[in-house]
Every structure is written in C-alpha cells, then in structure tokens.
Amino acid sequence: MRKKVIIVFALLALVVLTGCTDLSDINEESTGIWNEWFVFPLSQLLIWMADFFSGSFGLAIIIVTIIIRLVLLPLMIQQTKSSRAMQAIQPEIEELRKKYSSKDQKTQQKLQQETMELFQKHGVNPLAGCLPILVQMPILVAFYHAIMRTAEIKEHTFLWFSLGSPDYILALLAGITTFTQQKIMMGQAPPNPQMKVMLYIMPIMIVIFAINFPAALSLYWVMGNLFMIVQTLIMYRPHVQTESKTTGGAKK
Template structure:
C-alpha cells in the first residue's frame, strides 16, 4: 500500500513538473514540432476547436464534451483499475492475518511473509501492481489534454457561464467544486480502506492540491477537472457494487 501511495505521489509530482514545462505558454498549432505536440497536444486541441464549432462556438461545452469522450476512451482502463482495487480490498483480512502471523521483523520471517503474500495474490488472481499500470497509460492523455486547454488560443478568448475560460474563476466557485468532487470521488473509491492512515492522508491532500492548482490556473482547466470528477463519481457508483459482490462470491467459492 505504501509503495502504491508513493507511486501516486510520484505521478502527481510528474504532473506538476510537466505542467510547468516551458512550452505551456506557447500556443499549439498544426506547425508545432515534436512528438509530444504532434501526437498528443495538437490532436486534442483540434478536437476542442472542432466540437466548439459544432456547438455554436461554445468552448465551454466543447471542453465538457471532449472531457467525456476522453473519459469514455480510458474507461476500460479505469474499470480494470477499480476491479483490481476491489479485489485487493476483498483479501485485506487475509493479508492482515498473515502480517499478524509473521509479525517478527527478522529477515527470515519477513521473507516468509513475502512468500505467503505472493501465494495469496496468486490464489485469488490479484496483481498488486495491476492497478497502477492504467495510471501510466492514461496520464499522458490527461496531461496532453491539460496542455491542449492551456495552449489553445481560441479558448482564452471565450467565456462560459459566469467566467472567462482564459482567466481564473473570479468567485472561486469552480476550484471549490473541483476540490469537493475530488474528495467525494476519492471517498467512494477508498470505501473500506478508511482505517488506513496513508489513504486518509491522500483523501485530504489531493482535494487541497486540486483547489490550489485550480485557483492558480485558468477556469477552463477547473471546468475540465469538475467534469472529469463527476464522470468518475458516476463511474465509481456503477462499478463499485458489482465488483464488491463478485469479489465476495469469489472468496466464498474458494474457501
């Protein structure tokens, strides 16, 4: 669990680093050079402009539509990640029993604990790292979309609802909604793991980080976060229960 949290924090740090790339203030066009620009950022920028033109030149609606499209594209990865997370939750009692059985810190005992833990994973068909792989696949897409929003000049010149897409939300409504939906989405995803201190820490740190970022960046990015979070909340709601039932049934069948 600690390794997974460290991995998530590393990815968040990577996002922060990439967010500050020198090209972030350079407009994206069809002539932009580099693999990152040509195959990630520009296609997403083009998609935003395309849907904006279809929707009466509304770049706010276009960001919403493209966000949903991207989330649908990576949905299979997120389902796999959620399923693995729930399977890990289902075997937590057995893992805790192993830790209690091999509580000694000597090297031989710890080696035995690792062997028994791996055997437990194989028994239930669980890969502790499988939930992390989708993060590596989806992050370039999400970071590319972030760059597309920040570097598409047309977005900065339009408004949506009460805010200008190229400026910060004057009333801080979107940043607060982004933080609240991040908290709710994580709370739903972490159901059953609330007693884990590291997970509790992530539950509160991530929303705060999102609010800080959202307050500092243009409202278009906050809109993207809000829509993405709402999609994730709905996705988690519909995926969570069936997977939990399946995990319980599987565990019961093997006993």
C-alpha cells in the same frame, strides 16, 4: 496502500512539472513527440468540437472530457476489479504478516514467498491496480496541456466565466468535487490514515492551482470529477448490494 499514496504524489508531481515545462501555444508547427502525437491532436479535437457547437469551447471541453473518460473506462473497470481482488485476500495477507512478524531476513523472505503464492493461488496481480493509472496519465496530462495551450480557448467565455481567466467559484467547485470523489472512493476501501490525509490535501491543492490557472482547466477538473463520482457509484453499487445480501443471509 502505501504504494498507492506514492503513486498519487508522483502523478500530482507529473501534472505540476509538465505544466511548468512548456505552456506555449500549441499549433501545427510545434515539434516533439509529446506535442505532435498527444497535445496537438487533442487541441484539434477541442477546436473541431467547438466549431460543431457553434464556437462554444466550454461545451467542447465538457464533451471531450466525457469522451476521454469513456475511452478510459475499461482501464478503470480493470483497476476496480484488481482492487476488489486485493481486498478479498487482505485477511489472508494479514494472517501471513502475523505469522511471520519477525523482522529477520529469512522470515521476511518466507513472508514474501508465501504472499506471492497467495497471489498466484487467487490469480491476483498486485501491480494490476497501478498499471491502469500509469496508462491513463499521459492522456489526461496531454488533455490538460491541450486545454492550457490552445490559444482560441483563452478568448472565449462560457456561462458566467471567461475560459482564459481564473474563476473563484469554479475553483471552489473543483475542490468540492475533488473532495467528494475522494470521499466516495475511500468509502469503498478499508480505512487507511494515509489516504485520509490525501482526502484533505488533494482538494486544497486543486483549489490553489485552480485560482492560479485559467477557468478552462477548472472546468475540466469539475467535469472529470463529476464523471468519476457517477462512475464510482455505478461500478461499486452492485458490489455493495451483493455484500449486503451475503451479510443478511449470514445473519439469518
């Protein structure tokens, strides 16, 4: 769990740092691998999608966000399976930690050895849950850049707000949906104080960012969070039902 917290902070730092480095308008003259292979293609996709929907960049952001999330869905499924596998062997890991509670070097080496043997026995890769996150982030950050750096988006409105200006209502929605998504995810994992801190820090940070950035970015966050909420409820529901039946059967 500690590794997950570090990854979350690292990814958040990545988003902030990439946002601070270059927010100039993206076009066919933009140079560099990041711009040419990641940001510009996504910017063009947004423009094409907006043209398809009669110039609505709001709908374009919504549709492209859903498309990207669907493309990344197999990685999320892999991450979920890895997380479940780690949860399943957690009691055995705790037993090993109690067995080798001494802090001396030989004991800790023995603990690491038997822990790795336990992973191999159950076919669990402790890094498998982190890899999908690291693969997704360049795509999601590139889409963030595409939204922020596509000049045409700044000139349009969607629903009640201007895409090029901050909107407080949308910023609040971004924070609420972030909290909800984090809360649901936490409900599928064992209690952890570190992750509980993130439950409140992340929404606050998102709101702060949202009220200082164009509403187009807030719209992206809201849609991404809504997709993740639905995805989590669907992916974990069969697991919860199976556990309930197993528990019920055991009681009988």
